[in-house]
Amino acid sequence: SFQDAQGNLVDRLRHEVPSDLAGNVSQTVMRGQFQLADPPNLGTWRIEVSGSRGQSESKSFSVERYTLPKFTVEVHTPDFVYVDDDSFNVTVEVRYTYKQAVQGLLVADIGPWNPCRTCKNNYDMVKRFSASLAGENSDGRAVFTFPMAEWRAELAERINRTGLTFNMRANFAVNVNVRFTERFSEIVKAVEKSFTIYGKKYKLVMETPDLPYFLPGFKVPVHLLLKRPNDVIFTANSTDDIRLWMEFSHRGKPKSLELYRGRLVQSSSQTGLSLLVTVPEYVDFVTVTFMASLFGS
Numbered sequence: 001s002f003q004d005a006q007g008n009l010v011d012r013l014r015h016e017v018p019s020d021l022a023g024n025v026s027q028t029v030m031r032g033q034f035q036l037a038d039p040p041n042l043g044t045w046r047i048e049v050s051g052s053r054g055q056s057e058s059k060s061f062s063v064e065r066y067t068l069p070k071f072t073v074e075v076h077t078p079d080f081v082y083v084d085d086d087s088f089n090v091t092v093e094v095r096y097t098y099k100q101a102v103q104g105l106l107v108a109d110i111g112p113w114n115p116c117r118t119c120k121n122n123y124d125m126v127k128r129f130s131a132s133l134a135g136e137n138s139d140g141r142a143v144f145t146f147p148m149a150e151w152r153a154e155l156a157e158r159i160n161r162t163g164l165t166f167n168m169r170a171n172f173a174v175n176v177n178v179r180f181t182e183r184f185s186e187i188v189k190a191v192e193k194s195f196t197i198y199g200k201k202y203k204l205v206m207e208t209p210d211l212p213y214f215l216p217g218f219k220v221p222v223h224l225l226l227k228r229p230n231d232v233i234f235t236a237n238s239t240d241d242i243r244l245w246m247e248f249s250h251r252g253k254p255k256s257l258e259l260y261r262g263r264l265v266q267s268s269s270q271t272g273l274s275l276l277v278t279v280p281e282y283v284d285f286v287t288v289t290f291m292a293s294l295f296g297s
Contacts (some may be wrong), residue, residue: 001047001048002045002046003045004040005041005042005043005044005045005063006041013034036063040063041063042063042065044060044062044063045060045061045062045063046058046059046060047060069096069182069184070096070097070098071094071097071187072094072095072097073092073094073178073180073189073190074092074093074094074095074191075090075091075092075176075178076090077090077174077193077195078195079230079232080229080232081148081174081196081197082201083152083168083197083198083199085148086148086149087145087146087149088145088146088148088197089143089144089145089146090110090143090144090146090176091141091142092106092108092141092180093140093141094106094133094140094141095140096140101138102133102138102182103133103134103138103182103184104132104134104180104181104182105132105133105180105181106132106142106178106179106180107130107178107179107180108128108129108142108144108176108179109127109129109176109177110127110129110144110146110174110175110177111125111126111127111151111174111175112124112151112173112175113126113174114172114173120164121164121165121166123155123166125150125151126175129144134183148197155168167199169200170199171196171197171198171229172197172199173194173197174194174197175192175193175194176192176194176195177190177192178190196229196230198229198230201228202227202229202234202271203226203228203229204224204242205225205226205227206223206224206244206290207222207223207224207225208220208221208222208223208290209221215279216279216280216282217278217279217281218278218279219276219278220276220277220278220279220290221276222244222259222275222276222290223272223273223274223275224264224272224273224274224275224292225264225270225271225272225273226238226270226271226272233269234270234271235266235269235271236266236271237266238263238264238266238271241261241262241294241295242260242261242262242263242292242293242294242295243258243260243261243292243293243295244258244259244260244261244275244290244291244292245257245258245290245291245292246259246279246289246291247288248279248280248284248286248287248288248289250280250283252284257280259275259277259290260273260275277290
């Protein structure tokens with residue numbers, strides 16, 4: 001018998017078991033189906049089975065309103081990519097809101113893509129990746145690796161073929177287009193994201209006190225440090241030296257004074273250098289400028 005969520009008897013099926021079980025083993029198993037009303041009473045339903053000798057068994061199941069599965073697609077791009085890197089990874093995570101294993105097809109188009117579609121020096125090389133997210137062991141996560149060395153080789157071939165030139169110390173745009181198709185509902189969700197391939201590993205930043213003026217003989221703290229082009233502190237070893245100098249006037253004539261030339265100091269928190277610079281006593285009362293630059297060692 002079938003009882004709905006409100007305890008109403010909605011159907012009853014009868015099954016006759018033959019007396020000669022030895023010759024009719026298949027007849028000891030009952031198979032059947034039951035058509036729910038439209039709409040049914042939502043909640044916990046109950047199936048009860050009873051035999052002629054007083055045996056009974058019951059099972060419960062839930063009848064709920066069907067809703068299309070909801071899921072999110074998140075694209076994680078690298079924090080920093082240098083033009084001479086071997087590769088970079090893009091990670092895509094697809095999650096159902098009810099935290100069950102995601103199933104579906106993931107397709108991603110990833111690669112350098114010049115937003116200027118009329119420019120002649122086109123550096124595009126978009127590659128297509130795909131991954132099937134299926135099964136109970138699927139964590140809804142896929143990692144795609146783009147080959148930077150292959151892209152640089154493609155640019156070199158274009159230079160030889162067309163005569164165009166590419167400034168490999170410039171920045172390059174990367175476009176990521178992700179399309180996920182959920183297996184059961186065939187709902188499609190698309191996500192687009194972009195980031196930058198940087199032509200330089202780092203830039204030099206100089207920090208001085210925010211004072212209205214410096215007087216002759218003043219001691220001025222000067223802090224030099226390296227940052228990634230995306231303004232994240234650079235902590236690795238620098239391959240360049242730096243030059244720090246001061247520009248000022250003496251008796252109306254422009255002068256310069258070199259303050260430091262050499263490497264920056266690497267630490268666990270930054271690559272930089274702090275100096276206490278004395279403004280010469282003989283400078284004119286005009287603008288004093290601190291200048292710094294990187295140069296290859």
